[in-house]
Amino acid sequence: MSNDKTAITPTRAQDFPEWYQQVVRAADMAENSETRGCMVIKPWGYGIWELIQQQLDRRFKATGHQNAYFPLLIPLSYLEKEAEHAEGFATECAVVTHHRLEAQKDEVTGKTRMIPTGELAEPYVIRPTSETIIGAAFARWVQSYRDLPLLINQWANVMRWEMRPRLFLRTAEFLWQEGHTAHETMDEAIVETRMIHGLYEEFLRDHLAIPVIPGEKTENERFPGADMTLTVEAMVQDRKAIQAGTSHYLGQNFSKAQDISFTGRDGTIQHAHTTSWGVSTRMIGTLIMAHADDDGLVLPPRVATQQIVITPVTPKEDTRDAVLASCQALASTLRNQSFHGEPLRVHVDTRDINGGVKKWEWIKKGVPVRIEIGPRDIETRKVCLQRRDQAVTAKEFADKEDFIQRAADILQEIHDSLLAKATTFRDENITPCDSIEAFHAHWGQDNPGWLITPWAGSPEQEDELSGQHKISIRCLPLDKQDEPDAPCVLTGVPTRGRAIWGRSY
Amino acid sequence: MSNDKTAITPTRAQDFPEWYQQVVRAADMAENSETRGCMVIKPWGYGIWELIQQQLDRRFKATGHQNAYFPLLIPLSYLEKEAEHAEGFATECAVVTHHRLEAQKDEVTGKTRMIPTGELAEPYVIRPTSETIIGAAFARWVQSYRDLPLLINQWANVMRWEMRPRLFLRTAEFLWQEGHTAHETMDEAIVETRMIHGLYEEFLRDHLAIPVIPGEKTENERFPGADMTLTVEAMVQDRKAIQAGTSHYLGQNFSKAQDISFTGRDGTIQHAHTTSWGVSTRMIGTLIMAHADDDGLVLPPRVATQQIVITPVTPKEDTRDAVLASCQALASTLRNQSFHGEPLRVHVDTRDINGGVKKWEWIKKGVPVRIEIGPRDIETRKVCLQRRDQAVTAKEFADKEDFIQRAADILQEIHDSLLAKATTFRDENITPCDSIEAFHAHWGQDNPGWLITPWAGSPEQEDELSGQHKISIRCLPLDKQDEPDAPCVLTGVPTRGRAIWGRSY
Numbered sequence A, B: 001m002s003n004d005k006t007a008i009t010p011t012r013a014q015d016f017p018e019w020y021q022q023v024v025r026a027a028d029m030a031e032n033s034e035t036r037g038c039m040v041i042k043p044w045g046y047g048i049w050e051l052i053q054q055q056l057d058r059r060f061k062a063t064g065h066q067n068a069y070f071p072l073l074i075p076l077s078y079l080e081k082e083a084e085h086a087e088g089f090a091t092e093c094a095v096v097t098h099h100r101l102e103a104q105k106d107e108v109t110g111k112t113r114m115i116p117t118g119e120l121a122e123p124y125v126i127r128p129t130s131e132t133i134i135g136a137a138f139a140r141w142v143q144s145y146r147d148l149p150l151l152i153n154q155w156a157n158v159m160r161w162e163m164r165p166r167l168f169l170r171t172a173e174f175l176w177q178e179g180h181t182a183h184e185t186m187d188e189a190i191v192e193t194r195m196i197h198g199l200y201e202e203f204l205r206d207h208l209a210i211p212v213i214p215g216e217k218t219e220n221e222r223f224p225g226a227d228m229t230l231t232v233e234a235m236v237q238d239r240k241a242i243q244a245g246t247s248h249y250l251g252q253n254f255s256k257a258q259d260i261s262f263t264g265r266d267g268t269i270q271h272a273h274t275t276s277w278g279v280s281t282r283m284i285g286t287l288i289m290a291h292a293d294d295d296g297l298v299l300p301p302r303v304a305t306q307q308i309v310i311t312p313v314t315p316k317e318d319t320r321d322a323v324l325a326s327c328q329a330l331a332s333t334l335r336n337q338s339f340h341g342e343p344l345r346v347h348v349d350t351r352d353i354n355g356g357v358k359k360w361e362w363i364k365k366g367v368p369v370r371i372e373i374g375p376r377d378i379e380t381r382k383v384c385l386q387r388r389d390q391a392v393t394a395k396e397f398a399d400k401e402d403f404i405q406r407a408a409d410i411l412q413e414i415h416d417s418l419l420a421k422a423t424t425f426r427d428e429n430i431t432p433c434d435s436i437e438a439f440h441a442h443w444g445q446d447n448p449g450w451l452i453t454p455w456a457g458s459p460e461q462e463d464e465l466s467g468q469h470k471i472s473i474r475c476l477p478l479d480k481q482d483e484p485d486a487p488c489v490l491t492g493v494p495t496r497g498r499a500i501w502g503r504s505y
């Protein structure tokens, strides 16, 4: 492949959405299925999810949460109890209405068709999220303040009927974790909401190399039924925003609708304060759009299914066994090294196919480090080292012992360079804006970045501005709510708060 | 609690099914929900599932399988392609027919009700198992013999509408793993089917302390669409059988229905040979019924959420801190020990509640080892050690250092003693039977054990015998198919094969 060709066609600059599809396909991560809006997550994509799961799960447990599992199907009556919540999800609910099939012979075609029968008296929806069904369980479990806090997490599939699905980013069915907690006081619930918000920010930064803006959603953008929604917003390479994780303080809205009540320290009956929070397989879409390039996927090392792939170069039959043995020995040695407390994940690609094909396959799959070992390298005790965060043509002939010592450090360097690059890109593409003329003009550009403005408008004014330009307030960034007074970009009313505006997935 | 009282009422002897419910409740493992036939798996129960998952997953990966994820919803047209399979699951399918809800005000009550709208042109069923949808993906993935074998596993929820649900053992929704593989030849597919069958047997024995009978299902009892079904059958304490895991050779039935075809080594187009295999949360029900006693759950150590619980005994305020510190120090030391390659799971129960209440709680939760440390024990460097596989009143005052050294061995001893007890019970309750009179008489007993008989009857004869006594052939045990010729218990035809009959869950 010559230097001006790229492994992925089209490039990001040519057609970003199509580039994204092609990266997913070239890395063999996922594909569409015949189930409307649902994807098949293939092993290379699912392996990333398994690592995200393990690493997040450890953090949740270390902060006192326990996993449990609640029913997939939610009785309609549960949804009816919290009207705002129900309305928020009503247009995207898959509804189960029957519980049997009956074979019927089609008189025209002669084929047997399966027809739904056994109509249910009360239909169920497939959970779009589980506040209502977990709330019903909490109502049974909580009697006294001594039963609080309840700190529960669930790993599950959920379904939100999607009209415009996109692999990982927006699919009808997706995999996620949903935390649900109940507390004695508002203060404790807010501490939990913020703690998880911080955990998500840190996880995205330290595990996925994605720098996010932590902030609060405006009333318009809140989770249906929440009093406060905190979000971590990522900027991807077409400068759109992706809401990568949210953490909600639900106040007493759900606890009153579902009667999660308890006898307090003072003997009075009180309603619990609840929270919920989640991240999903959408994080995989986010990391692709944040880091991949025109040659394919670029994996942050901590969530790379394989961190190091070793390819034996075996031009001659008589040195073949020695080269293979040397590669396997190196792999074993590396697997005894650790990176962030986990053994290195190392793969030796022994397939009997063209070396160039192999090399490009691992590039497109985003493996952080590629190593080649040939017959001469055995004598010189060298390895040929290539890094996915560097140009495809870049290589280093490293002393083998030295590479073994440095392997974990190299992975950390790759993580750091991905994070630094993404941070620079993000910071260059958030522009302060204090004039409404500049504001309006900004959104006429191709792939506009984000604007940060003083903002004191009403929800209606926010809606109107958003509608005009197909944008939204991504968040009120946490560290920018106590700025010097400045006039709101729309109303001119002085405010210390700032809002970030952008297009989003 | 005096010696003749038990923590669980009723006892196994008094009412086994009700005893089972009470064990699950007393251990706080799971509860029923308002979703018909579906349970909530609480943290103590879910923790067992997480351990089963981790340990099995490691085995699947070590034998070359990769995880992936496929859609929850299966188009009806997929089921229609394999008629036998579709009919096998038709009476227990949850069907999704709508994809929206609309709020409607009830004119009588004034309440808002959510009504299903947005009818789907083609309904979907919630997967009762995924042969059809995974087969459709395999058809896309397999072109050449070089693409084989495909070795895929999925961890997922599935749904089979149940009219008589029972926590863990039979619920409408359950959690499981389903392996799906495609191979070039029949021989390879059968090797895979048998390898997994052996893996399940070993897992149940070495991880859950459950001795199972490995065998083949008769044609009547096969998985719908399979050419061969292998099963591992466990006997529980009411002498009923539980099918704890199955492994199916599907022949070319699914590959022909779904066109999983490939160009073979000889250039001809061939259909793949496929397998599927699974175990589910039903294993948790099996382990409860196999090991629990009249004082509650008894956990095999490898899947115990907590293996050792340390309770500080703090009668006086002035020694309290020293006792707590001693307990925490012991816990830390133990956590650095390992059992089967995993750090010991140790919990210190510092709750400020009555010591007797604590003790009985951990007994009912089935924790393998309980340790108490009081002020005097600190001076003498002793611990009070109690084991869940011994009488509740049994205790040993062990030297602390000695206990630390022995901890992992003690857990192994507990595993071994549970396995030995279950094996003896099983062997005492499988009776050879060669007369049809004795056969008929046997099933009139309360809680009859299993019979093993020479068998050469037809499927129709098997059905008739089974129907008469509400029994079934649990399996044709693998190691009993080459016995000396003996007359079939029903037909008198000489046969070298043997069948095991029993009642089952």
Ligand SMILES: [Zn+2]
Pocket: A255, A256, A259, A260, A261, A271
């Ligand atoms: Zn209430």
Ligand SMILES: [Zn+2]
Pocket: B255, B256, B258, B259, B260, B261, B271
């Ligand atoms: Zn075909």
